Amino acid sequence: MKNTLQIAQLYLRFALAIGFLLPVADRLGFMGPAGQNSVSWGSWDNFVVYTNTLMPYLSRWMAGVMGFLATVAEVSIAIMFIVGFKIRTAAYASFALTLTFALCMTIFSGFKAPFNYSVWADSAGSLLLASIATYRWSVDFIYDEA
Secondary structure (H helix, E strand, O other): OHHHHHHHHHHHHHHHHHHHHHHHHHHOOOOOOOOOOOOOOOOHHHHHHHHHHHOOOOOHHHHHHHHHHHHHHHHHHHHHHHHOOOHHHHHHHHHHHHHHHHHHHHHHHOOOHHHHOOHHHHHHHHHHHHOOOOOOOOHHHHHHHO
């Protein structure tokens, strides 16, 4: 059973990391133009418009700032998960970020929206990851063993 948990935490770390990196690639245009199959935004401008729909109380400029901050957080958390550095801290940050996304999506896009993108599941998975005692196959584990 212990080995299963070690594999599960690694799988969860990588799944969450990829779940952060792919939308970042989409908003930066690396996945193709808007309207193409499996492309949500296709450009930074489209992403800022979407961010503004989730935070309509902000100006478009401020929505761009918030989108930028979210993007930096997503990339940072993803790298930390992949490398295995400060996993618990990254997991709590991931939980807070995805919970914020889920709440904004629910309030401003409707109840179904965050479920369509598994945002609640990502949030719950992040909180679960934060509760694991030891992260095998990580920088954290190497330094804990030393």
